[in-house]
Amino acid sequence: MIQLTLPRLCLLAAALALALFPSIGTTFYIQLxxxxxxxxxxxxxxxxxxxxxxxxxxxxxAYFGLAAYVLALISPNYEAANLWxxxxxxxxxxxxxxxxIGSLVVRTAGVYFIMVTLAFAQMLYAIxxxxxxxxxxxxxxxxxxxxLSIAGYKPLDLESPVEFYYFTxxxxxxxxxxxxxxxxxxxxRALAGIRANEARMRSIGYPVFRYKLGAFVLSGxxxxxxxxxxxxxxxxxxxxxxAWHQSGIVLMMVILGGMGRLHGAVLGALAYISLxxxxxxxxxxxxxxxxxxxxxxxxxxxxxxxxxxxxxxxIDAASRRLTYRSAKPEAIDER
Amino acid sequence: xxxLIQLLNAVQYGLLLFLLASGLTLIFxxxxxxxxxxxxxxxxxxxxxxxxxxxTGNLWLAVSITILIAFAVGLLLETTVISRLYQRDHLYxxxxxxxxxxxxxxxxxxxxxxxxxxxxxxxxxxxxxxxxENLSYPVYRIFVTGVCLAIAVILYWVIYKTRIGxxxxxxxxxxxxxxxxxVNIPLLxxxxxxxxxxxxxxxxxxxxxxxxxxxxxxxxxxxxCFVVVVIGGIGSIxxxxxxxxxxxxxxxxxxxxxxxxxxxxxxxxxxAILLWRPQGVSNKA
Numbered sequence: 001m002i003q004l005t006l007p008r009l010c011l012l013a014a015a016l017a018l019a020l021f022p023s024i025g026t027t028f029y030i031q032l033x034x035x036x037x038x039x040x041x042x043x044x045x046x047x048x049x050x051x052x053x054x055x056x057x058x059x060x061x062a063y064f065g066l067a068a069y070v071l072a073l074i075s076p077n078y079e080a081a082n083l084w085x086x087x088x089x090x091x092x093x094x095x096x097x098x099x100x101i102g103s104l105v106v107r108t109a110g111v112y113f114i115m116v117t118l119a120f121a122q123m124l125y126a127i128x129x130x131x132x133x134x135x136x137x138x139x140x141x142x143x144x145x146x147x148l149s150i151a152g153y154k155p156l157d158l159e160s161p162v163e164f165y166y167f168t169x170x171x172x173x174x175x176x177x178x179x180x181x182x183x184x185x186x187x188x189r190a191l192a193g194i195r196a197n198e199a200r201m202r203s204i205g206y207p208v209f210r211y212k213l214g215a216f217v218l219s220g221x222x223x224x225x226x227x228x229x230x231x232x233x234x235x236x237x238x239x240x241x242x243a244w245h246q247s248g249i250v251l252m253m254v255i256l257g258g259m260g261r262l263h264g265a266v267l268g269a270l271a272y273i274s275l276x277x278x279x280x281x282x283x284x285x286x287x288x289x290x291x292x293x294x295x296x297x298x299x300x301x302x303x304x305x306x307x308x309x310x311x312x313x314x315i316d317a318a319s320r321r322l323t324y325r326s327a328k329p330e331a332i333d334e335r
Numbered sequence: 336x337x338x339l340i341q342l343l344n345a346v347q348y349g350l351l352l353f354l355l356a357s358g359l360t361l362i363f364x365x366x367x368x369x370x371x372x373x374x375x376x377x378x379x380x381x382x383x384x385x386x387x388x389x390x391t392g393n394l395w396l397a398v399s400i401t402i403l404i405a406f407a408v409g410l411l412l413e414t415t416v417i418s419r420l421y422q423r424d425h426l427y428x429x430x431x432x433x434x435x436x437x438x439x440x441x442x443x444x445x446x447x448x449x450x451x452x453x454x455x456x457x458x459x460x461x462x463x464x465x466x467x468e469n470l471s472y473p474v475y476r477i478f479v480t481g482v483c484l485a486i487a488v489i490l491y492w493v494i495y496k497t498r499i500g501x502x503x504x505x506x507x508x509x510x511x512x513x514x515x516x517x518v519n520i521p522l523l524x525x526x527x528x529x530x531x532x533x534x535x536x537x538x539x540x541x542x543x544x545x546x547x548x549x550x551x552x553x554x555x556x557x558x559x560c561f562v563v564v565v566i567g568g569i570g571s572i573x574x575x576x577x578x579x580x581x582x583x584x585x586x587x588x589x590x591x592x593x594x595x596x597x598x599x600x601x602x603x604x605x606x607a608i609l610l611w612r613p614q615g616v617s618n619k620a
Contacts, residue, residue: 056426104606111369111425111569115561116609119602122558126598244554248433255430291445297437304431305419 011263018169022162030161031233036273037168038229041175043253043265045222050251051259052183053215054195055106058114058247059121060223062101063094065242066124067224068231070094072140080147083158087146090228091221097124098220099213106212118244129239139238142231158232168229172266175222180262191215252300258313267311275299340472341587347476349583350483354538355556356563356575357490358531364507364570366524368417369425371432374557375439376405376532380539381548382443385452394457394544401540402533409532413525421524440550449550454543479541486534487576494572503527507570559586562605 018037022030042064049055070093075081101120108116127133134140145158148167156163182188190211193201202208231237240246249272257268279292307314359373380401387397412435420428456475463471494500502523505513514520539553546552563582567574582601589600 050426056429058429104609107609111363112565114369114425114429115565116605119558119562119565119605123599123602126602127596130598131596244558248430248436251426252430252433255426259426291441293437294441294445297434297441300434300437301416301431304427304434305416308423308427 014263014266015173019166022165027161030165032273032277034161034165034168034233035230036270037165037172038226038233039250039253039273040266040269041168041172041229042223042226042250043257043269044172044175044179044262045219045226046250047254047259047262047265048179048191048215048219048222050254051261051264052188052195053191053212054198055212055216056114056251057117057216057219058244058251059101059117059119060219060250061242061244061246062121062124063098063220063223064227064230064246064250065128065237065239066097067091067094067227068237068241069128069134069140070224071146071228071231072142072237073134075142075144075146078143080144083146083148087225087228090231091224094224094227095217095221098217102213102216102220106209106216118247121242121244121247125239125242125244128242134237137239139236142235142237145232145235164233168233171225171229175225176262176266179222183262187211187214256303257311258309258316261316264311267315271311341591343472343476343480345583345587346580347480347483347583348586349580350480350487351538351542352556352559352563352582353487353576353579354483355535356560356567356579357487357572358534359560360564360567360570360572360575361503361507362528362531363564365503365510365527366417366421367510368420368528369428369432370417370528370531371429371557372435372439373531373535373560374553374555375436376409376535376553377539377542377556378443378550378553379408379439380405380536381454381543381552382447382452382539383536384540384543385454385548386447388454388543394454398537398540402537405536406529406533409529410525412532413528417528418521418524436554440553443550451550452548454548456544473545475544479545482541486537490572499526559601562601565605566608 018033021033025033042060045063046057046060049057049060067090070090071081071086074086074089101117105113105116105120129137145164148154148156148158156167158164158167183192190201190206193206194208194211198208227241230241253268253272254265255268256271257264257266259265276292276296279295280290282290309316355373355377359370362368362370362373383401383404384394384397387400388394391397391400416431416435420431456473463473464477465471492500494503502513502518505516505518506520506523506527510520559582563575563578566581567576567578581604585600585604589596589598593600
């Protein structure tokens, strides 16, 4: 029997709000909403590495972008691909890349890990940018979104913005549920142990390398899911999708929301994309809107200096103050 | 002859990379800060040089002022922002300096626009040495090679033969111990950071007449510098020099053998070295 605690009620309320959103939003906002949901899946996948395993990857866009490219390359020119084949193929592509790259980078630690993940992501960028594969630096179009059909019956038409929104929402809920189960399972507990004290986990006898690689591959596969959805939504893939800006942005989302908290990754995606829309809106900032990255850069710096635990940290602190007056001090995460 | 030219190009490119990578590796080795904004200073250096050279009509003056500005900005940045990162996790250093990249890149767009520019090579060096009937080598490139070599030698001398260099090396191997022996760590850190920034901007400034001054030039070279640091080992000047030259060679060779995949050659080399020595060529781990 699942108890209805306050956090679970909040999650339920959030899911309900997300599900009801299309009935009040216009097409523009529904598409923006779908973008936020996709980025939330991407941020969740990275949080598995950064927040829960302690591996700071600065090349996560590689798996996101690679899956998008797989979808673009296997989609027929003017017809819809079959989603039941295309989605697993794209995710498998991302997972395979994560396995190959991961088996090299997981050997390194700390700052080497950051630099090496970035370098390998840049290698993929160089391949798609410099060669003629998938249109080179010009990119490639996906003219028709993949089709979701079971023996001729189509439960959801992905070409419709509202139904695509619901599909991404469904995916987000599945990924969220999967990760929250995984993290409380022995595998997830082992990852938490590795994050806290790797040497101790190794001396207890855990095959740390395999656990880390497992987390890396899983995280790459989930990023691939997000990338496939992103390619479906925009109908266009170019090398910028796996450039390191993208990796930096998703890392920002994880920190903004508060890493190590699944709801934090979702909040971070929501906050970042809303901020980006606000700062780049000419209606609000006029001519300065063109230079929104200046404000965004300044904000990132300010957040790192002022809010080390992100928005999720602020919410957690507030809810702790509300619920437990006689707070348990060990509940505070020091990182 | 063709191969001689390519070899010269490789060495020149490698030495230019060394100017950047040495600062990056020292800042990391000594201060423990991973600075993504390092490449931005390369870009800022090139743009400042372009602007000042057009303003003053004198490349040497432009380069000198660029170095001074970069040093000053580096000092300012270290004291206001970077110094708050020393005790923080690498993750926050990555994010904050990522924020700095966005700021620098956008400021560049505000002040200089998004166009690609060129800087003219000064009169004295604007000729080529003929090697065969139709192949020649520009003197400016030889000049840059010479300057980079001179700086590498000076850097080596400062770090291994002077008192400041001794403090830098002490800080590199054990920060707390150096501090307790009376080394003024905050000042040392500020100087190292500002010098690293000045070196990066200088590299950008002298590279400007050889290549175009373009948006995004800093990010491209930053990643190569990371590869250099990974191959050479963090905090190692010697390692950085060897790795820079290796990367210069790999990049140039790659361009001759398979132009489309030249970008990949460097990373494959990095992968091979990671398998062989995960802690870098010169570090014993």
